[in-house]
Amino acid sequence: MKKGAVFFDRDDTLVKDTGYMYKIADFQWMDGALVALKQLCDAGIAVFIVTNQGGIGKGLFTRQQMQAFHTHLLKEAKKADITITDIAYCPHHPEAVTAEMAIPCACRKPEPGMLRQLARKWDIDLGQSVMIGDRPSDIEAGKRAGCTALQLTDDTYLPDLVTAAIDIIKKA
Ligand SMILES: [Zn+2]
Numbered sequence: 001m002k003k004g005a006v007f008f009d010r011d012d013t014l015v016k017d018t019g020y021m022y023k024i025a026d027f028q029w030m031d032g033a034l035v036a037l038k039q040l041c042d043a044g045i046a047v048f049i050v051t052n053q054g055g056i057g058k059g060l061f062t063r064q065q066m067q068a069f070h071t072h073l074l075k076e077a078k079k080a081d082i083t084i085t086d087i088a089y090c091p092h093h094p095e096a097v098t099a100e101m102a103i104p105c106a107c108r109k110p111e112p113g114m115l116r117q118l119a120r121k122w123d124i125d126l127g128q129s130v131m132i133g134d135r136p137s138d139i140e141a142g143k144r145a146g147c148t149a150l151q152l153t154d155d156t157y158l159p160d161l162v163t164a165a166i167d168i169i170k171k172a
Contacts (some may be wrong), residue, residue, distance in 0.1 A: 004128030004169040005085075006040055006108045006162070007115055007145075009050035011136045013152055022061040024072045035084045039162050045169055047121065050114040050131075050141070052099040054093030057101035063091065085122060088130065090113035109133075110140035115147065128172035130165035132158075 011017035012036075016028040019119050040047050055061050070087050090107035106113035106154025119126050132150045142149030148168050150161045 002123055002125035002128070004130070004172055005046040005048055005122070005124045006102050006165050006169070007048045007050050007118070007129060007131045007142065007147065009109075009131075009133030009135065010087075011051050011135045013138070013158070014049065014133060015032070020055040020060050021068045022054070022055065022065040022069050024034055024069060027069065027072055027076070028077070028115075030158065034077075034082065035078045036158040036162040037077060037084070037164065038080060039159060041051040041082050043166050043170075045166065046124065048118050048122075048124075049083055050109065050118070051087065052137075053089045053091055054108070056091035057093035057096030057098070059097045076149070088112060088118050109135075110137040110144065112141050112145035115141060115145035125172075128169055129142075130168055132161055132165065145165065 006049055008014050011021055014030055014033045015021060016030055037047060053066055056152060074084055090105060092101050092105040092108050094102060096102040126146040129147045131138060131147045131149045132152060139149040139151050146151055150165060152158060152161060
């Protein structure tokens with residue numbers, strides 16, 4: 001039987017966004033991120049990240065730099081006994097420097113392509129899943145994928161949203 005999962009936006013949801021984030025020296029968790037991720041691991045719920053990285057298309061950093069940043073992120077999570085199952089990224093951007101990277105794609109949020117791709121790969125039921133992010137495009141991508149979407153705002157604390165997400169997934 002397929003299970004639900006939680007899909008997180010990366011920048012300003014799990015990781016502090018201080019500009020284009022690809023330098024390991026700039027890596028910092030958001031407040032509550034580790035607590036929130038641990039809650040999910042303890043509940044046996046799979047965790048994914050779906051992130052727009054249009055800086056690649058804009059030529060501001062390379063896929064290799066982003067991959068190194070993600071390797072670091074996963075290693076920092078592991079130190080806290082947290083497993084993040086997979087990370088999907090969209091390298092495209094409407095203002096990308098090459099025509100190939102500027103094409104309208106199915107992955108750049110608010111498109112739901114990254115969630116669908118991960119759900120296929122990992123046998124996840126999107127109807128039982130939750131998307132959490134700080135931007136309207138995260139919420140729209142989650143809804144279009146068939147998930148419940150929860151928005152992180154200045155007035156909400158990530159572990160509280162995750163508590164709500166666990167309830168939603170367990171009742172589904
Ligand atoms: Zn894309």
